[in-house]
Amino acid sequence: MHEGSITTQIVESISREATRRKAKKVTEVKLTIGELTFLNPEQVKFWYEVLTKDTIMAGSKLIVEEGKGKVRCLKCSYEGSFKYIEDTVLYTPMPTLQCPKCNSSVEIIGGKDCVIRSIKMII
Amino acid sequence: MSKPLGDVVKADEGEVFDIELEENILRANQKIADENRDLLRKHGVTAIDIMGSIGAGKTSLIEKLVELLKNRYRIAAFKGDLTTTIDAEMIRRHGVEVVAINTGKECHLDANLIKKAVQRLDLNSLDLLLIENVGNLICPAEFPLGSEKRIVVVSVTEGPYMIVKHPFIFMDAQVVAINKVDLATAMGVELNKLKNDVAEVNPKTEVVFTNCRTGEGVQEVVEALGL
Numbered sequence: 001m002h003e004g005s006i007t008t009q010i011v012e013s014i015s016r017e018a019t020r021r022k023a024k025k026v027t028e029v030k031l032t033i034g035e036l037t038f039l040n041p042e043q044v045k046f047w048y049e050v051l052t053k054d055t056i057m058a059g060s061k062l063i064v065e066e067g068k069g070k071v072r073c074l075k076c077s078y079e080g081s082f083k084y085i086e087d088t089v090l091y092t093p094m095p096t097l098q099c100p101k102c103n104s105s106v107e108i109i110g111g112k113d114c115v116i117r118s119i120k121m122i123i
Numbered sequence: 124m125s126k127p128l129g130d131v132v133k134a135d136e137g138e139v140f141d142i143e144l145e146e147n148i149l150r151a152n153q154k155i156a157d158e159n160r161d162l163l164r165k166h167g168v169t170a171i172d173i174m175g176s177i178g179a180g181k182t183s184l185i186e187k188l189v190e191l192l193k194n195r196y197r198i199a200a201f202k203g204d205l206t207t208t209i210d211a212e213m214i215r216r217h218g219v220e221v222v223a224i225n226t227g228k229e230c231h232l233d234a235n236l237i238k239k240a241v242q243r244l245d246l247n248s249l250d251l252l253l254i255e256n257v258g259n260l261i262c263p264a265e266f267p268l269g270s271e272k273r274i275v276v277v278s279v280t281e282g283p284y285m286i287v288k289h290p291f292i293f294m295d296a297q298v299v300a301i302n303k304v305d306l307a308t309a310m311g312v313e314l315n316k317l318k319n320d321v322a323e324v325n326p327k328t329e330v331v332f333t334n335c336r337t338g339e340g341v342q343e344v345v346e347a348l349g350l
């Protein structure tokens with residue numbers, strides 16, 4: 001829902017970096033979007049296209065990969081993916097903050113970020 | 124965050140460079156949120172972020188909290204939800220300062236908006252800051268504000284599946300108020316099922332049943348928030 005403002009920040013960061021390095025053109029950007037963010041990759045791509053029009057980023061390729069959600073158990077030190085619960089009314093299983101191994105509570109250690117990994121530019 | 128220019132070997136004209144950046148976009152909000160928390164703590168102000176759908180009962184809960192707590196704490200409120208009805212009357216009656224925050228088209232408050240709004244307050248004459256977030260069960264979870272605690276208000280009129288359909292916001296809340304308990308029977312909603320759903324998603328969250336029209340359960344909310 002807030003892809004517009006987040007993508008604006010992404011484009012500003014890339015633009016800052018490109019200007020700093022006196023780039024003539026940006027050709028490719030790699031982005032990781034965490035599974036636990038509320039950013040829809042398709043909408044980010046849409047906004048990216050709109051916001052980079054008429055800039056040195058125009059036409060550049062935006063590669064988006066998903067950052068997997070990751071939790072850590074405070075009790076048994078399990079590290080890995082969420083425990084999901086299947087519910088008949090749900091289309092997709094529901095993630096929980098329960099440890100898949102020992103059922104005590106876990107903390108989220110990955111999947112909440114949106115990171116610009118790298119930028120390809122012609123200098 | 125970015126690498127210094129020095130690591131680039133001098134380029135020929137038109138050469139392609141692949142530059143690693145590793146810049147975390149959402150971290151910017153987190154950083155300001157941390158600064159807000161530090162500033163508020165330094166002045167002994169506890170901020171509570173109140174989240175939930177439009178109509179869940181966020182404003183009603185704030186009014187009841189103010190009634191219960193106004194003799195113990197000096198209180199201010201932020202309203203980010205522009206549909207809210209915390210009004211001048213309330214300010215006059217309870218001596219609570221209210222700052223409206225215009226989020227424009229955004230679906231959530233963010234730490235920078237809170238930072239600006241906090242500048243309008245005299246933190247030395249304040250103990251408690253109640254922040255009504257924008258009515259939305261999804262986006263506010265992504266933007267910590269710098270509050271000590273986050274509470275989600277859900278009402279039974281949102282139906283029996285609203286928790287399992289929006290699990291993420293409950294992962295970020297220390298307290299959940301299941302509101303409008305007076306309408307549970309009429310809505311055919313099983314209160315303990317809702318409580319159980321919250322416990323499944325986040326075993327650490329405290330669940331309180333409330334009626335924010337009568338004030339039933341609001342004392343338990345106060346205790347759950349550690350106020």
Ligand SMILES: Nc1nc2c(ncn2[C@@H]2O[C@H](COP(=O)(O)OP(=O)(O)O)[C@@H](O)[C@H]2O)c(=O)[nH]1
Nearest residue numbers: 177178179180181182183302303333334335336
């Ligand atoms: N029946 C009933 N109505 C409530 C309760 N809490 C709030 N309301 C009503 O629900 C409506 C929306 O409440 P409000 O606090 O404005 O919701 P907000 O949009 O989350 O701020 C108002 O008409 C309230 O009077 C409750 O516990 N029971």
Ligand SMILES: [Mg+2]
Nearest residue numbers: 182204206207
């Ligand atoms: Mg309201």
Ligand SMILES: [Zn+2]
Nearest residue numbers: 073076099102
């Ligand atoms: Zn465990």
